Amino acid sequence: MPEMVLRTENLRKDIGSKNIVSDINLDIRPGEVFGFLGPNGAGKTTTIRMIVGLSKITQGDIFISGNSVRSRFREAMRDVGCIVENPELYRYMSGLDNLRMFARLYKGVGRERVDEVVRIVHLEDAIRDKVKTYSLGMKQRLGLAQALLHRPRLLILDEPTNGLDPAGIREMRTLFRDLADQGAAVFVSSHILSEMQMMCDRVGIINHGRMVAVHTVEELTSLSDGGGVQLLVRTGDNAAALQCMNGLQMKASLDSDGVHVATAPERVPELVRALVGAGLDVYAMDTQKTRSLEDVFMKLTGEEKQNG
Amino acid sequence: MGNFLSLVGVENTKLWKRVSTWIMPLILAVVVIGICGLARMQTAMIGSGSVSISAGQSQSKTVSGGWRQTLEEQNKVMQASVDAAEKSDRQADKNQIDSEKFRIAKNQYYLDHNQKPAEVSDSSSNVFGSSYWQRVMNFGMGFFIALFAIIACTGLVAGEFSEGTMKTMISRPFARWQLLTAKLAAVIGYTVFLSVVAYLVTLGGIAAFFGTGGTGTPVLMWLGGSVAAVPGFGASLLTALLDLLSTIVYLLLAFCLSAVSRSRALATGLSIFLMFGGSFTMLIADNFSWGKLIFFADTAFSTFVTGGAPFYGITLGLALIICGVYCAAFLASAYVAFTKRDVAG
Incomplete structure (x- = not known):
């Protein structure tokens, strides 16, 4: 060593x-x-x-x-x-x-x-x-x-x-x-x-x-996944997309840059089909590592707060 | 580990990259020349009122009994006042004893050597004295030197805290006491430099405005309770050296205040205030024997050899010891404050 x-x-x-x-x-x-x-x-x-x-x-x-x-x-x-x-x-x-x-x-x-x-x-x-x-x-x-x-x-x-x-x-x-x-x-x-x-x-x-x-940064990223992914979805009609996601029982929120949604990785294809099925134009779907890392950070420091 | 000498070099770089470091010796030189010029003008004005003095001087050798008598009478009066003061219980009465004794001894020296004192009547006599070296010695720039040394010192020590650069110096391969010692070396070096500049400009200025008349005349100094005729150059060097030591006492005070307060404004202001205000402790020393233990009263080292002890119960040796003890305390508190305390961001 x-x-x-x-x-x-x-x-x-x-x-x-x-x-x-x-x-x-x-x-x-x-x-x-x-x-x-x-x-x-x-x-x-x-x-x-x-x-x-x-x-x-x-x-x-x-x-x-x-x-x-x-x-x-x-x-x-x-x-x-x-x-x-x-x-x-x-x-x-x-x-x-x-x-x-x-x-x-x-x-x-x-x-x-x-x-x-x-x-x-x-x-x-x-x-x-x-x-x-x-x-x-x-x-x-x-x-x-x-x-x-x-x-x-x-x-x-x-x-x-x-x-x-x-x-x-x-x-x-x-x-x-x-x-x-x-x-x-x-x-x-x-x-x-x-x-x-x-x-x-x-x-x-x-x-x-x-x-x-x-x-390590990889560990943090995988911790943050927590079995789920965070996506930023941009469509032709974000409000309609949000409704669609809510219909699928996914945690979603409308933001200025698009719709943020958290879900299990295996449900992503289902989401895509739903959006396409609703006739929405999908321009982008980005995985949001930063945002999820922030959650981990808040969780880690928050836990510490409770223990301390 | 770095080399200590290069650390002193770095501190010198910091010092000399400041414009003020160059301006201060310049001001010093201008002030010396300016005062010489003013004094010359003053002498010329007095001189024009009594043109006949040179005629009187040529006669003085023939009526040599005149000045002898004057001196003898002076001595009798002074001896009487010394005797009276010795018997007195009051400190205030005794303060003049040493300087009176010096004057008596000086007069006696003139009488013994049958040498007419230049002070009595001499056309070349003026505000600074009668001979070249006497003028050089009486030309004190101690206050200016101390002022500038304090400014340089607080800049280099407290200034680094005020400007935040100290933290850039701490994380270096040097112990903190080494950093402080390098600063001390740099400011003492600068003080010596200022003193040398003042001394050399004074030598030149006096020569230019008053001529070098009387260069060969020895200067009478009061060394260890007896009069000594010291060659002019040696006498002026001794005075300059003692003045330098006085300056260093105030420098170390400023150094201590800088390291402890870490504020340049506070350290500069307080040092200068104490340098002025300290002279009031002379009043205490004039009246109480413990007054000499307040070091401000004792810092006029050169006075001891050029005019006698400033007050009763003090000698040059004692003054140096008292100031030395204070200086040791200043240094100790500076080092403790500098090495022990955290450096804020």
Whole structure:
């Protein structure tokens, strides 16, 4: 078994007498993109802040490439690149000056590497401008560049897609995949499920400061099926289609984009025949994974709520 | 693990990429030159009112008994007041003792060496003093240097919290105490730089506006309770060094406030307020012997060697020790606050 890039053991954080997170056990392997998913205030950022040394660990420990963040902080941080919350860089300096400055903090990161990461994040045109002139998306790119400088084995990104346009998000996805293929581990937090689903190999769900579940994306998808499928149906007359589905005792609802219907897979042909039989023009029938994943997420975090 | 020296280099980069870092020494130079020019104008105005002084000076050698008598009489009066003060129980009466003793000893030095003091009557004498080095030494820019050093320090320490960039520095292969030490090294370096700029510009400015007359005249300093004739260059260096130490006391105060409060505005404001307000503790030290334990009263280190102890019951060594203890406390609280507390986002 390969050495874990990141391992947390019974991690706990208290602020004053208030418990923020507890019993966080994570194992992140080299070569995977791991999604850290949870609603706002669930403890994602608190956990990340402990991993990168911003917050003291109340209990438990964190190991990065086997080095304890508590006792071998400097060795542990050598393998970490991160952006926590908004990337804050030196606004009165140019992007390039920022990167060259950070490069000096690591052995063996020279100017060529700086130029290389600038190309990786596509910031060539603005890199000589002062950071205070950057848009949020550009700051995200620069933040990513400084996190990549020293080729970290563990890349930690808190809500990395904030401020990025769809093209930027897609680029980022590709970049994460490339990094993982080169043997790094990428740890991404988000509260947006569909993003996670497209980006990640595994997803850990946190709620109320506790880990609820860790699953591969496939597992989550199959969990969400629950023996049924969710379909988005678009027809010439959606209202009539809804009536037709109700007639078949299927759970359906009319939405602006079409009719959403949930049913067992083996009843789908029956639905198609019914629609065609009713003389309706069927333009599309799409399976809705995202929507169903949301249901799983709500179920998982909801269950936790009842138990807690 | 990174190299500590490159971390100091990084802190210096942050410092010198700020425009204000370049502007402050510039202001310092302009102020020095400006004050020199104003003083020159003032001297010229006084000088034009008494043109006959140079004639009087040429006569002074022949009537040398005149100044000797003056000094002897001065000494008698001062000795009497010193004796009276020594017997007094009130601290306030005793405050002048050390500086009076210094003046007596200076006069005695002139009498013993049969050397007419330049201060008595000399056309070249002006607001800053009578000889080149005397003028250089009396030209204190300590307040400006301390002000600028505090601005640079709060920017580099508290500013990183205020601007949120501190969190970008924490997750690096350096311990937190190393980050703080690198910052300390950078701001002390900058303070030394400002002091050197002020010193060099003063050397040039005084030379340009007042000439280099009296460069060879030694400066009388009050070292350990006796008068010493110190070569001018050495004396001015000693004064500059002591002024630098005073500045560093206030710098460390600002450093501590920055690390503890994490707010640049608060740290800057409070440091400058205390630097001003601290001078009021002189009033306490003037009247109560425990007043010297409030370090603000003791920070005028160079006064001890150029004019005598500022109040009774203090020596340069004691002042340095008291300030040293405070500085150690400032540093300790800065390091504890910086290494133990969580860094907010």
